[in-house]
Every structure is written in C-alpha cells, then in structure tokens.
Amino acid sequence: MSDTNQMPREEGIDHSLSLIREGYMYISNRRHSFNSDIFETRLLGKKAICMGGKEAAEVFYDTEKFKRKDAAPNRAIQTLFGKNGVQALDEQAHKHRKEMFMSIMSPDQLEKLTDITKKQWEAAVEKWGQMDKVILYKEAQEIMCRTACQWAGVPVQEDEVKKLTKDLAAMFESAAVVGPAHWLGRNARNHVEKWIGELIDRVRDGKVNLPEDTILHRFAWHRDLEGNFLNTETVAVEVINILRPIVAIAIYINFIALAVHHYPKEREKLKSGDEKYAQMFLQEVRRFYPFFPFVAALVKKDFTWNGYKFEEDTLTLLDLYGTNHDPEIWENHDMFSPDRFAKWEGSPFDFIPQGGGDYFMGHRCAGEWVTMEVMKVSLDYLANRMDYEIPDQDLSFSMFSMPSIPRSKVVLKNVKRRI
Numbered sequence: 215m216s217d218t219n220q221m222p223r224e225e226g227i228d229h230s231l232s233l234i235r236e237g238y239m240y241i242s243n244r245r246h247s248f249n250s251d252i253f254e255t256r257l258l259g260k261k262a263i264c265m266g267g268k269e270a271a272e273v274f275y276d277t278e279k280f281k282r283k284d285a286a287p288n289r290a291i292q293t294l295f296g297k298n299g300v301q302a303l304d305e306q307a308h309k310h311r312k313e314m315f316m317s318i319m320s321p322d323q324l325e326k327l328t329d330i331t332k333k334q335w336e337a338a339v340e341k342w343g344q345m346d347k348v349i350l351y352k353e354a355q356e357i358m359c360r361t362a363c364q365w366a367g368v369p370v371q372e373d374e375v376k377k378l379t380k381d382l383a384a385m386f387e388s389a390a391v392v393g394p395a396h397w398l399g400r401n402a403r404n405h406v407e408k409w410i411g412e413l414i415d416r417v418r419d420g421k422v423n424l425p426e427d428t429i430l431h432r433f434a435w436h437r438d439l440e441g442n443f444l445n446t447e448t449v450a451v452e453v454i455n456i457l458r459p460i461v462a463i464a465i466y467i468n469f470i471a472l473a474v475h476h477y478p479k480e481r482e483k484l485k486s487g488d489e490k491y492a493q494m495f496l497q498e499v500r501r502f503y504p505f506f507p508f509v510a511a512l513v514k515k516d517f518t519w520n521g522y523k524f525e526e527d528t529l530t531l532l533d534l535y536g537t538n539h540d541p542e543i544w545e546n547h548d549m550f551s552p553d554r555f556a557k558w559e560g561s562p563f564d565f566i567p568q569g570g571g572d573y574f575m576g577h578r579c580a581g582e583w584v585t586m587e588v589m590k591v592s593l594d595y596l597a598n599r600m601d602y603e604i605p606d607q608d609l610s611f612s613m614f615s616m617p618s619i620p621r622s623k624v625v626l627k628n629v630k631r632r633i
C-alpha cells in the first residue's frame with residue numbers, strides 16, 4: 215500500500231485562463247469546492263500545486279522545501295520584478311542581499327520616511343484645495359513617488375516626476391494584463407532601469423555625491439558574497455525594488471479612503487487619535503482588501519507533507535488573499551472589523567498580505583514597516599486632517615483584475631485642509 219495520497223486534482227489540460235478570469239478567487243474557489251487546502255492543477259502547460267491557509271503557509275516558507283529561482287513567469291520579471299533581483303535568489307545569496315534591504319529599515323530611516331511623507335501630504339492637500347476634482351489614485355501615486363525618491367536619495371527634477379510616477383506605476387499595473395498595457399510596463403521598466411543605471415554609474419565615478427546614509431549610496435557600494443560590487447543593472451533593479459512598491463502603496467491609500475467612507479463608525483473611532491486603533495484599522499485594510507493574490511515558488515527537492523507528494527521543480531502557489539480570508543482563521547472573515555486585531559496573536563503565517571515567514575531567511579516583504587508607516591500618515595490625513603466630499607461614483611473594485619483598484623480611482627471634491 216502506498217504511504218502517499220493523491221491530492222484533489224482539477225481535471226483538464228490547462229487552467230491558466232481560469233486563473234486570470236477568477237483572479238483573487240481562483241485558489242479559494244477550488245479550496246472550497248474540493249474541501250481541501252491543497253489541490254493539483256495545470257498552469258502554463260505544467261502540473262502545479264495550489265495551497266492556502268496557515269499550515270500551508272508554514273510549509274511554503276520552509277526554505278529547505280521551496281526555492282525561488284525560475285519560479286516567476288517571464289512576464290512578471292519583465293515588468294514587476296526585473297532580472298537578478300532579490301526575489302529570485304535562494305539560500306546564502308538571498309540572505310546576503312536581503313540584509314542589504316533590511317539594513318535600511320532602521321527606526322531612524324523610518325522616522326525620516328514618516329517626516330518626508332507628512333511634508334508631501336501637506337503640499338498635496340494645499341494643491342488639491344485649488345483643484346476642481348482630485349483623482350486620489352493618481353495623486354497618491356505622485357505623493358508616493360516624490361516620497362520614495364527623496365527617501366532613497368534619488369535626485370529627480372520637477373519636470374521628470376510625472377513621467378517617473380507613471381513608469382513606476384506601469385510596472386505593477388501591467389504584470390497580469392495582456393496587450394498594449396502589458397508592453398507599457400515592459401517599456402517603463404527598460405526606461406527606468408536605464409535612467410537609474412546611469413545615475414549609479416555617476417555615483418560610482420564620483421560625479422554625483424550622495425550622503426553615505428542614503429539608500430542609493432548604500433546599494434551602489436554594496437558587495438556580494440564574493441566581495442564584488444553588484445553590476446549596474448542589478449543595483450538599478452534593487453533601487454526600483456524600493457521605489458516601485460512605495461508608489462504601489464497608492465493602492466492601499468485608495469482602500470483606506472474607501473474604508474473611511476464606507477464605515478463612518480470607524481471614522482468616528484479614528485477621531486480619538488488612538489494610535490493602537492489606527493494600527494488595527496490599517497491591519498484590517500491590508501487583510502480585507504485584495505492586493506497580491508498569491509506568491510509562487512518551485513519545489514526544491516522531493517518531499518511528502520500531510521501524505522501528499524511534492525515533486526522537485528513543481529510550481530507551487532500560496533494563496534495570500536484566501537489565507538487572509540480563511541474562515542478557519544478569521545471569524546466573520548468577510549466583515550471589515552479592525553477590532554479582530556486586538557485578539558490576533560501575531561503569527562507570521564495566518565495574516566500574510568505581504569507574504570509570511572521570516573524577513574531574513576525567507577522572502578517576506580522587506581517593506582512591511584515602510585508600508586505601515588506611510589499608511590499611518592495617509593490615514594491621519596484622510597480621516598482627520600482634511601475635509602472633502604466623495605461625489606457619486608463607482609467605488610466598486612474587481613476581484614479579477616490584478617492589482618484591484620476602486621473603479622473610479624476615488625474622486626474627491628472640495629478638499630480643504632482642516633485647521
């Protein structure tokens with residue numbers, strides 16, 4: 215008798231189209247219908263495993279069992295990730311590169327980021343007061359682009375800001391789309407990598423002098439495990455790994471505005487200025503609204519887990535959205551309820567909007583604290599520091615397009631800074 219079980223299997227030649235069609239719900243729908251946290255399917259013409267839930271996240275983040283090299287599809291590398299970035303590294307090379315990222319997440323650097331973010335919000339609200347209508351998604355991207363460049367020490371001219379903002383946004387908006395919008399993302403990446411690459415060359419040639427504590431300076435002079443500087447293209451990819459996701463926080467800023475608007479009782483509670491409550495509100499924004507649907511890895515070597523056989527090199531997807539909405543973990547999982555975080559025990563495997571596990575040993579998002587700091591400032595403005603109207607508009611958001619963004623992009627009118 216065999217000591218392994220057959221995983222529930224989705225029959226058919228290939229289900230990549232269903233994945234695109236069902237988006238954030240693809241894995242959850244099948245976990246539900248198979249009544250199993252794990253199932254086998256076929257994606258991109260090959261056998262693949264999908265799984266979700268706390269136990270699945272624990273095994274997925276075991277670096278003895280999974281690797282990242284060659285796990286991401288080419289379309290994501292050409293737009294979202296870039297080549298040879300930290301996302302595709304494993305073992306010691308990954309740990310060493312990840313330390314470069316984590317070294318900039320110090321309390322001092324985060325305080326500096328908070329100050330910059332506040333100044334950028336202040337300037338934006340001043341400007342919005344003169345505007346007939348404000349499209350929050352676009353404006354928040356620009357706030358974030360200015361913040362990111364200033365924080366990272368990337369000098370950018372005023373007349374370059376709008377184009378750079380558009381290019382950085384195109385990188386994360388284009389990974390899961392087809393046609394011209396996808397090519398926009400590829401061109402944007404090529405353009406920005408070249409621009410930052412030239413800047414890095416000038417830093418290394420001593421033609422641009424930057425303070426030593428800037429991110430650009432540190433990345434430009436980072437040495438790999440063999441003691442060599444990274445090549446220019448790789449440094450550019452890693453600098454973009456800071457700038458691009460900070461611009462992507464504009465998506466969370468839109469969802470914050472939506473939550474403040476849809477849940478007036480929450481807005482009342484936020485007025486008290488209770489920092490702990492604001493923190494729980496923001497955690498719930500990250501749990502409740504869709505952002506990254508899943509993450510991908512390849513099986514490192516054959517192993518058996520819960521009686522199921524995992525074969526080397528099998529593509530495996532971990533359901534991020536579905537784990538954040540897992541009824542086994544979250545009571546009333548489809549309700550927006552910040553209070554649930556008062557009881558949350560802080561497991562690195564059940565609340566995983568930005569990945570799970572360990573920051574250094576695994577691939578958990580390096581920018582989680584950055585994201586929370588920026589969201590805190592943004593929430594304070596949207597809930598307490600400005601008055602505005604949200605006229606009739608389509609505030610719904612798709613569960614199929616990735617990333618999901620409220621359809622109207624959140625239009626604000628009559629914006630006034632509160633005195």
Ligand code: HEM
Nearest residue numbers: 300301459460462463505506509568569577579580581584
């Ligand atoms: C906008 C909100 C953000 C979301 C939803 C998000 C989500 C994620 C996810 C899902 C991963 C992959 C985890 C995995 O592979 O297991 C990741 C990785 C990463 N994120 Fe974020 N992120 C965000 C913001 C940021 C920010 C602001 C930064 C930098 C300042 C950042 C830097 C990174 C880096 C460098 C990685 C790769 C880590 C590694 O491979 O070891 N992210 N993020």
